[in-house]
Amino acid sequence: xxxxxxxxxxxxxxxxxxxxxxxxxxxxxxxxxxxxxxxxxxxxxxxxxxxxxxxxxxxxxxxxxxxxxxxxxxxxxxxxxxxxxxxxxxxxxxxxxxxxxxxxxxxxxxxxxxxxxxxxxxxxxxxxxxxxxxxxxxxxxxxxxxxxxxxxxxxxxxxxxxxxxxxxxxxxxxxxxxxxxxxxxxxxxxxxxxxxxxxxxxxxxxxxxxxxxxxxxxxxxxxxxxxxxxxxxxxxxxxxxxxxxxxxxxxxxxxxxxxxxxxxxxxxxxxx
Amino acid sequence: xxxxxxxxxxxxxxxxxxxxxxxxxxxxxxxxxxxxxxxxxxxxxxxxxxxxxxxxxxxxxxxxxxxxxxxxxxxxxxxxxxxxxxxxxxxxxxxxxxxxxxxxxxxxxxxxxxxxxxxxxxxxxxxxxxxxxxxxxxxxxxxxxxxxxxxxxxxxxxxxxxxxxxxxxxxxxxxxxxxxxxxxxxxxxxxxxxxxxxxxxxxxxxxxxxxxxxxxxxxxxxxxxxxxxxxxxxxxxxxxxxxxxxxxxxxxxxxxxxxxxxxxxxxxxxxx
Numbered sequence: 001x002x003x004x005x006x007x008x009x010x011x012x013x014x015x016x017x018x019x020x021x022x023x024x025x026x027x028x029x030x031x032x033x034x035x036x037x038x039x040x041x042x043x044x045x046x047x048x049x050x051x052x053x054x055x056x057x058x059x060x061x062x063x064x065x066x067x068x069x070x071x072x073x074x075x076x077x078x079x080x081x082x083x084x085x086x087x088x089x090x091x092x093x094x095x096x097x098x099x100x101x102x103x104x105x106x107x108x109x110x111x112x113x114x115x116x117x118x119x120x121x122x123x124x125x126x127x128x129x130x131x132x133x134x135x136x137x138x139x140x141x142x143x144x145x146x147x148x149x150x151x152x153x154x155x156x157x158x159x160x161x162x163x164x165x166x167x168x169x170x171x172x173x174x175x176x177x178x179x180x181x182x183x184x185x186x187x188x189x190x191x192x193x194x195x196x197x198x199x200x201x202x203x204x205x206x207x208x209x210x211x212x213x214x215x216x217x218x219x220x221x222x223x224x225x226x227x228x229x230x231x232x233x234x235x236x237x238x239x240x241x242x243x244x245x246x247x248x249x250x251x252x253x254x255x256x257x258x259x260x261x262x263x264x265x266x267x268x269x270x271x272x
Numbered sequence: 273x274x275x276x277x278x279x280x281x282x283x284x285x286x287x288x289x290x291x292x293x294x295x296x297x298x299x300x301x302x303x304x305x306x307x308x309x310x311x312x313x314x315x316x317x318x319x320x321x322x323x324x325x326x327x328x329x330x331x332x333x334x335x336x337x338x339x340x341x342x343x344x345x346x347x348x349x350x351x352x353x354x355x356x357x358x359x360x361x362x363x364x365x366x367x368x369x370x371x372x373x374x375x376x377x378x379x380x381x382x383x384x385x386x387x388x389x390x391x392x393x394x395x396x397x398x399x400x401x402x403x404x405x406x407x408x409x410x411x412x413x414x415x416x417x418x419x420x421x422x423x424x425x426x427x428x429x430x431x432x433x434x435x436x437x438x439x440x441x442x443x444x445x446x447x448x449x450x451x452x453x454x455x456x457x458x459x460x461x462x463x464x465x466x467x468x469x470x471x472x473x474x475x476x477x478x479x480x481x482x483x484x485x486x487x488x489x490x491x492x493x494x495x496x497x498x499x500x501x502x503x504x505x506x507x508x509x510x511x512x513x514x515x516x517x518x519x520x521x522x523x524x525x526x527x528x529x530x531x532x533x534x535x536x537x538x539x540x541x542x543x544x
Contacts, residue, residue, distance in 0.1 A: 020276060029417065110297070144418050149301050149375060150332060
């Protein structure tokens with residue numbers, strides 16, 4: 001039996017419901033964050049809670065719990081569910097709205113946990129399909145995945161495993177990952193109009209011999225001229241991108257820089 | 273006691289819930305339609321059901337009920353709730369997703385009813401605040417109201433009662449209404465990249481002496497040069513717009529063309 005928090009109540013998952021008056025159901029209004037546990041230990045939890053509170057600010061939603069209360073609830077959930085390797089998602093919605101439109105107080109909080117096995121994907125190349133799009137509230141992890149979900153069929157038909165958003169020729173992010181390229185001497189990720197992922201932040205702090213790691217906007221042309229490219233996220237760590245829109249990136253196979261980045265990321269995760 | 277349909281179950285509103293696995297809660301993925309009843313009679317129901325099925329197509333969601341089944345459920349709801357003058361909302365969500373991301377089958381349907389008194393707003397001018405924005409899936413009535421809800425505070429502070437979206441200087445729509453201007457001899461509404469409202473469609477079919485009613489994209493400059501402007505929607509019918517961003521439209525007060533349009537709309541509604 002899996003348990004889920006709805007606000008301060010820990011409920012069996014089958015009973016974890018929201019009334020249809022909730023603004024996520026009425027108007028798609030909400031945000032979330034997602035972190036992993038390895039052997040029951042939350043990884044980079046404070047970074048994720050920082051971003052959770054930041055997203056709430058950006059979307060004008062109040063979190064009705066303190067950081068310490070959230071940590072205590074997360075700890076209870078981990079003990080209750082006993083899923084050592086997992087993903088934990090916190091969802092905050094616009095709450096129960098009387099008119100189905102206006103923001104309400106209090107907001108509603110959901111905390112759920114699902115099994116998640118973390119693998120090192122250094123040898124597993126993924127192909128992307130590019131799409132011209134800019135998310136609406138780039139700096140908040142809103143629940144708005146309308147484009148990503150609508151594009152799934154087209155993406156699969158194109159033989160790709162993930163989407164890459166670009167806008168006015170500038171490369172942005174994937175729906176659930178950040179995106180990096182590797183040039184002769186730089187490891188680059190977009191600076192503006194993206195969600196600043198926690199793993200992205202960790203990579204920006206790495207020391208990779210021979211390379212400067214930097215956030216700076218770059219173009220689709222830069223991408224196609226890159227030596228390597230990769231996605232970063234809580235579930236993928238660094239995941240080599242071998243082609244975009246059918247065009248190979250670099251040698252069209254996983255490269256050494258992604259491998260080195262994963263080595264260091266897994267080291268960081270072990271320290272948590 | 274108000275009743276709500278969740279799929280084929282008619283439930284007291286307090287029990288009308290969706291499990292948090294639903295894709296509206298997880299990813300803001302869903303659509304809806306909304307029509308009114310006057311004296312217990314649904315107004316323009318077939319137009320709304322047409323659009324409901326169209327939105328579902330656009331968003332890749334299956335409606336698990338036929339049109340006749342929906343009509344029968346709506347009729348049951350009207351009898352059960354006994355709210356003669358009301359708004360009825362059908363929401364269709366991405367359904368219960370195992371991984372919290374992939375579209376699932378079946379989808380989930382909600383049908384809810386709330387009191388709604390229809391007034392003729394011909395004498396009640398509203399002010400708008402313009403905002404540069406294009407909705408993501410313009411031809412579908414998706415539940416994505418992220419921008420509209422985020423902008424409410426700024427809108428109220430600016431003294432406006434509604435938002436007007438424009439994009440690259442072309443006037444679009446309001447979050448919950450279409451938008452028209454009146455020139456010397458035309459009544460115009462945007463043609464592209466908007467939701468085609470049912471009342472908008474009815475207005476396009478009216479015969480207003482001295483004017484051609486047409487759908488054609490126009491600019492913000494055209495708007496500020498207009499004689500009159502108005503919003504159209506299921507709740508507003510035709511609602512005079514007297515100012516945008518603090519600049520008066522025409523004489524800055526409700527005009528005769530909106531009045532004539534409302535006269536004809538109320539006539540149409542009586543025939544339903």
